[in-house]
Amino acid sequence: MVFNSYTFIAFLIIMLILHNLPFSWKVKKINLLLASYVFYAAWNPPFILLLWLSTVVDYFVGRALYTQENKHKRKLLLVLSLIGNLGMLCFFKYGTFLLDNFTHLVNLFGMDFHPAKPNIILPAGISFYTFTTLCYTIDMYKRKSEPVKSLLDFSLFVTFFPHLVAGPIVRPPQLVPQFETERKASRQQLMQGLLLVSLGLFMKVVLADSMLAPTANDIFWPGGAPLKTLDAWTGVLAFSGQIFCDFAGYSTCAIGVALCLGFVLPHNFLYPYAAIGFSDFWRRWHITLSAWLRDYLYIPLGGNRNGKIRTYMNLMITMLLGGLWHGANWTFVVWGALHGAYLWGEKIIQDLRKKPVMASMHGVPSAEVGVLGTIPKEFKAKTFRNFIYAMITFFFINVTWVFFRSPDFHSAWSLLTSMFSSVPKAEAYLTTLSIIKVMVIIVFIVAFHWLMRNTKVLTVAEKMPWWLLGIAWSVLLILLIWSQESSSSFIYFQF
Amino acid sequence: MNSTPLVKAGILTVVLVAAAVISWELYVRSKGYDTSYDDDPALWSDKRKMVYEPADKSTVFIGSSRIKFDLDINTWESTTGDHAIQLACVGSNPVPILENLANDENFKGKLVVDVTEGLFFSTSPGNSRRPNENMKYYKEKTPAQQASFHINHLLESQFVFLNKEWLSLGAQLDKLDIPDRPGVYHFHGFPSDFGRVKFNRQEYMTDKMAADTNIQNKVKNIWVTIMKASKEPPASGTKLDSMLNAVKVAVDKIKARGGQVLFVRTPSSGPFQVGENMGFPREKYWERILSVTGCQGIHYADYPAIAHFICPENSHLSQSDAIVFTKNFIKILSEEKGWKFSKPVQP
Numbered sequence: 001m002v003f004n005s006y007t008f009i010a011f012l013i014i015m016l017i018l019h020n021l022p023f024s025w026k027v028k029k030i031n032l033l034l035a036s037y038v039f040y041a042a043w044n045p046p047f048i049l050l051l052w053l054s055t056v057v058d059y060f061v062g063r064a065l066y067t068q069e070n071k072h073k074r075k076l077l078l079v080l081s082l083i084g085n086l087g088m089l090c091f092f093k094y095g096t097f098l099l100d101n102f103t104h105l106v107n108l109f110g111m112d113f114h115p116a117k118p119n120i121i122l123p124a125g126i127s128f129y130t131f132t133t134l135c136y137t138i139d140m141y142k143r144k145s146e147p148v149k150s151l152l153d154f155s156l157f158v159t160f161f162p163h164l165v166a167g168p169i170v171r172p173p174q175l176v177p178q179f180e181t182e183r184k185a186s187r188q189q190l191m192q193g194l195l196l197v198s199l200g201l202f203m204k205v206v207l208a209d210s211m212l213a214p215t216a217n218d219i220f221w222p223g224g225a226p227l228k229t230l231d232a233w234t235g236v237l238a239f240s241g242q243i244f245c246d247f248a249g250y251s252t253c254a255i256g257v258a259l260c261l262g263f264v265l266p267h268n269f270l271y272p273y274a275a276i277g278f279s280d281f282w283r284r285w286h287i288t289l290s291a292w293l294r295d296y297l298y299i300p301l302g303g304n305r306n307g308k309i310r311t312y313m314n315l316m317i318t319m320l321l322g323g324l325w326h327g328a329n330w331t332f333v334v335w336g337a338l339h340g341a342y343l344w345g346e347k348i349i350q351d352l353r354k355k356p357v358m359a360s361m362h363g364v365p366s367a368e369v370g371v372l373g374t375i376p377k378e379f380k381a382k383t384f385r386n387f388i389y390a391m392i393t394f395f396f397i398n399v400t401w402v403f404f405r406s407p408d409f410h411s412a413w414s415l416l417t418s419m420f421s422s423v424p425k426a427e428a429y430l431t432t433l434s435i436i437k438v439m440v441i442i443v444f445i446v447a448f449h450w451l452m453r454n455t456k457v458l459t460v461a462e463k464m465p466w467w468l469l470g471i472a473w474s475v476l477l478i479l480l481i482w483s484q485e486s487s488s489s490f491i492y493f494q495f
Numbered sequence: 496m497n498s499t500p501l502v503k504a505g506i507l508t509v510v511l512v513a514a515a516v517i518s519w520e521l522y523v524r525s526k527g528y529d530t531s532y533d534d535d536p537a538l539w540s541d542k543r544k545m546v547y548e549p550a551d552k553s554t555v556f557i558g559s560s561r562i563k564f565d566l567d568i569n570t571w572e573s574t575t576g577d578h579a580i581q582l583a584c585v586g587s588n589p590v591p592i593l594e595n596l597a598n599d600e601n602f603k604g605k606l607v608v609d610v611t612e613g614l615f616f617s618t619s620p621g622n623s624r625r626p627n628e629n630m631k632y633y634k635e636k637t638p639a640q641q642a643s644f645h646i647n648h649l650l651e652s653q654f655v656f657l658n659k660e661w662l663s664l665g666a667q668l669d670k671l672d673i674p675d676r677p678g679v680y681h682f683h684g685f686p687s688d689f690g691r692v693k694f695n696r697q698e699y700m701t702d703k704m705a706a707d708t709n710i711q712n713k714v715k716n717i718w719v720t721i722m723k724a725s726k727e728p729p730a731s732g733t734k735l736d737s738m739l740n741a742v743k744v745a746v747d748k749i750k751a752r753g754g755q756v757l758f759v760r761t762p763s764s765g766p767f768q769v770g771e772n773m774g775f776p777r778e779k780y781w782e783r784i785l786s787v788t789g790c791q792g793i794h795y796a797d798y799p800a801i802a803h804f805i806c807p808e809n810s811h812l813s814q815s816d817a818i819v820f821t822k823n824f825i826k827i828l829s830e831e832k833g834w835k836f837s838k839p840v841q842p
Binding site for chain 2: 001002007008010041042043044045091111187188192202206210227352369427428429431432434436437461462465466467469470471473474476477479481482483484485494
């Protein structure tokens with residue numbers, strides 16, 4: 001089920017009614033769990049079996065990891081859990097990719113090997129819930145937190161429908177305690193939640209689907225004709241806006257829906273297009289994933305504790321795997337590699353300036369702590385110089401989106417060529433209206449991110465006069481109704 | 496945060512949104528709009544699942560926009576007593592859908608294939624995009640999407656402003672006349688009075704369109720622009736042979752299961768008709784479809800009862816002519832092609 005559908009609106013209304021009826025807390029939790037399964041099964045019913053398998057296995061393995069005293073047995077249990085979770089992810093997400101690459105490789109060595117194409121369907125949200133359950137078993141192994149007391153609470157932690165399909169990726173300490181005592185949204189939380197849902201749907205339906213996606217789709221067309229520089233940049237900017245509005249729209253809806261039920265989910269986006277530098281970008285973009293990669297990959301690899309060379313290697317490995325997490329294609333690996341290279345560049349500059357900013361790497365994820373440490377104070381001020389830095393960062397981020405969105409390297413290279421040179425026989429393709437739409441929205445997004453970079457939507461809403469907030473909220477909803485976009489799925493569902 | 500300002504803002508939002516929606520609804524009704532359904536993959540899929548109805552109770556129609564306008568489904572169903580299942584897609588090549596039905600072992604019914612040669616013999620991917628999207632949606636549709644479809648149907652049947660093609664934000668912006676760079680093709684959309692879509696997927700021309708020559712001329716100009724933009728020459732030689740062979744293979748599969756296939760060439764007029772006759776001479780295209788597949792066919796020009804229509808914008812029949820066309824089409828099917836219907840057709 002997608003948030004931007006009539007089915008979900010009906011589903012949410014039913015859930016709000018059920019959640020506010022005078023049932024016991026246990027009954028309400030069972031309601032939430034069953035509803036979460038309905039939410040998931042409404043997309044593709046058979047894959048619910050995988051979700052159950054993952055939940056049950058990790059619940060019992062997690063408990064055993066925590067209570068088992070024998071070191072060898074604990075390691076064995078951890079390895080079993082990692083193989084189970086990552087094996088499932090590898091089969092469904094990377095099976096075809098691995099087979100294709102193996103086929104290419106053996107054919108290079110002269111073997112005539114052409115296996116049948118496996119028809120593997122990717123279960124929605126597998127990358128997200130696998131990371132959610134993985135962090136639980138790793139935490140249990142490290143005894144960082146107590147095991148979840150009941151299978152019901154653990155199932156709800158994994159399956160809670162607002163975050164199930166596309167995050168935010170939650171950690172046990174962030175959500176499990178909320179299931180232990182009765183939660184019911186206050187009137188304030190309900191209104192905040194509805195405001196966030198409206199904003200998230202506006203971002204997804206009006207900006208991403210209605211205004212930006214058609215232009216991005218036109219330009220990222222495999223084997224398309226050479227483009228003029230203006231068309232190429234417009235297409236890339238359109239995708240830049242689309243991917244943000246699509247994914248941040250989903251996260252905003254997820255946080256809003258959870259709030260309507262009285263639960264608090266972590267932030268996933270903090271105005272990333274106003275980031276100053278690339279480590280700042282990763283503190284602001286898909287925060288729960290970058291924090292996960294930091295805590296469960298970068299730091300276990302050694303982080304910055306084993307010298308400069310190892311730090312650089314660890315950064316690159318983290319970003320390459322982060323790229324691969326997004327999809328089974330070498331273009332995603334290159335996208336990750338570019339980000340890794342950017343972080344290298346930034347670290348070199350930091351080292352040259354001899355102002356290393358070390359961060360505390362413990363505790364729950366925080367937007368303030370990226371792989372390169374905390375945000376330097378001088379970058380928090382909204383000065384003109386910082387704005388220029390933010391625009392330079394935004395420029396480089398746009399280059400990475402070319403690899404993220406292009407179906408293959410040929411298309412990516414062709415688009416990059418058009419962006420940075422005048423291609424002979426290039427065609428003007430986009431209408432003036434498309435260009436105006438993209439430019440107006442991108443300027444609006446960047447300006448909004450810059451103005452909001454040190455605050456949050458709900459904080460600003462609190463300060464607004466009620467009538468002004470009401471008018472702004474109405475505009476969002478009127479445009480949402482007026483756009484009449486069908487319920488297309490979110491881009492991150494495919495990851 | 497004190498909840499009162501948020502609650503006040505929420506109440507104001509409800510009032511403003513309700514006022515805006517009601518005002519917009521009343522405005523579009525005052526402008527003569529009436530209910531029109533979004534002809535999207537969900538609506539197509541709803542009809543696609545009906546093709547397994549008994550062959551003696553239903554007929555499936557595929558093709559492009561002409562059969563959607565020219566076949567009046569109410570007339571068909573009231574005259575024959577049979578269900579008409581409309582699977583044609585505007586601006587599209589029907590062959591992918593023909594092949595889809597041919598490869599569906601459970602489809603054994605009656606099939607009418609509308610032939611608009613410029614689309615039927617096209618290999619342009621753009622002309623197969625819509626059928627392919629529809630078939631993909633039908634194959635992959637989720638329970639949630641089906642539930643949304645039913646809620647959407649309920650809302651679309653009540654609110655005229657829910658009309659994506661003419662009244663959505665995107666459609667309104669597309670109407671803006673902003674000059675484009677040389678070489679850029681900008682389709683501003685058809686005039687909003689051109690047609691409406693019923694829940695059974697029939698399209699019908701509005702009375703305003705049928706009466707107003709200004710609007711008709713706008714549509715005629717769009718046809719001219721589309722034809723000029725088309726860089727695909729009519730298929731011939733081995734390319735044409737292989738297209739016809741693919742159609743034969745599909746038709747043979749349906750026939751082998753006891754199904755029945757008939758081709759129809761619906762009317763066109765004016766320069767459109769002249770252009771089609773020049774680009775796709777009848778003996779080289781229409782006649783070959785019938786000879787290669789061994790199917791029955793009805794070409795409008797062969798039957799005086801359906802040869803006299805003037806299409807207001809040269810390509811589709813008006814609503815009143817569609818009723819006459821359908822009645823006569825049924826008569827020809829019954830009297831000359833031997834088709835049997837649930838209700839006896841009056842001579």
